[in-house]
Amino acid sequence: MSMTATGLGFAYQSSSAILDGLDLSVPAGSSAAVMAPSGVGKTTLLMVLGGLRRAQAGEVVIVDETSDDTARSGRPRPRVAWVFQAMHLIGGRTAVDNVAIAVLSGGMPRPRAEALARHALERFGVGELADRPVRSLSGGQCQRVALARAAVAEPLVVLADEPTANLDQDNAAAVAQVLVRGFPRSAVLIATHDATVARQTDRVWYLDHGRLRPVTLDGVDDAVA
Numbered sequence: 001m002s003m004t005a006t007g008l009g010f011a012y013q014s015s016s017a018i019l020d021g022l023d024l025s026v027p028a029g030s031s032a033a034v035m036a037p038s039g040v041g042k043t044t045l046l047m048v049l050g051g052l053r054r055a056q057a058g059e060v061v062i063v064d065e066t067s068d069d070t071a072r073s074g075r076p077r078p079r080v081a082w083v084f085q086a087m088h089l090i091g092g093r094t095a096v097d098n099v100a101i102a103v104l105s106g107g108m109p110r111p112r113a114e115a116l117a118r119h120a121l122e123r124f125g126v127g128e129l130a131d132r133p134v135r136s137l138s139g140g141q142c143q144r145v146a147l148a149r150a151a152v153a154e155p156l157v158v159l160a161d162e163p164t165a166n167l168d169q170d171n172a173a174a175v176a177q178v179l180v181r182g183f184p185r186s187a188v189l190i191a192t193h194d195a196t197v198a199r200q201t202d203r204v205w206y207l208d209h210g211r212l213r214p215v216t217l218d219g220v221d222d223a224v225a
């Protein structure tokens with residue numbers, strides 16, 4: 001398993017529990033969606049899984065099963081990459097610069113970083129936009145650039161928080177599709193209230209009373225909230 005959580009408990013100060021004995025397992029090379037109406041705790045769950053907040057109970061284990069890969073690249077794979085609703089790209093810089101940043105900051109030489117960045121942009125269907133400033137791109141194109149930035153360093157886990165919330169339905173479905181296919185060696189977890197997005201993943205859970213409940217989306221067409 002690439003990402004496993006057991007018995008997670010979390011509450012903000014005096015408020016009631018957001019996570020209450022939550023278990024989860026996402027194998028490397030698979031994707032999952034967590035659905036819930038706004039305010040139930042999807043973002044909180046991702047923050048606990050990604051180590052941005054500390055659970056008051058339970059543990060999160062992220063395992064790297066790709067030791068051959070470390071040997072090949074000479075660098076360990078990063079544990080977690082984030083994808084957000086707000087893409088946090090640098091508008092005046094090109095797409096390839098925005099993606100290369102993710103590996104340049106780890107000390108990779110620029111020519112190799114740019115080559116990997118171009119390859120990642122191609123994987124997400126925006127290779128031909130590599131040399132355009134991102135402020136000249138559409139929302140859907142920008143989110144593909146942000147996905148390439150998340151992918152370029154080959155993270156073990158991808159945590160995507162409402163990644164398509166700023167996109168129209170057609171773009172949301174297309175971006176969700178490249179998101180679940182574009183990280184073949186990562187564990188991908190998407191928080192969303194959009195069934196169209198969740199339907200693209202290998203499994204879907206509802207976050208409910210602090211735990212995850214498996215659901216099938218047959219017949220569910222609308223956003224949860």
Ligand SMILES: Nc1ncnc2c1ncn2[C@@H]1O[C@H](COP(=O)(O)OP(=O)(O)O)[C@@H](O)[C@H]1O
Binds near residue numbers: 038040041042
């Ligand atoms: N920093 C915080 N301090 C206190 N309460 C918070 C904080 N962040 C979120 N909450 C509350 O926790 C609950 C879950 O929030 P969140 O995880 O953002 O839900 P979602 O992502 O599903 O919309 C909400 O009731 C929210 O108001």
Ligand SMILES: [Mg+2]
Binds near residue numbers: 042043044161162
């Ligand atoms: Mg949220």
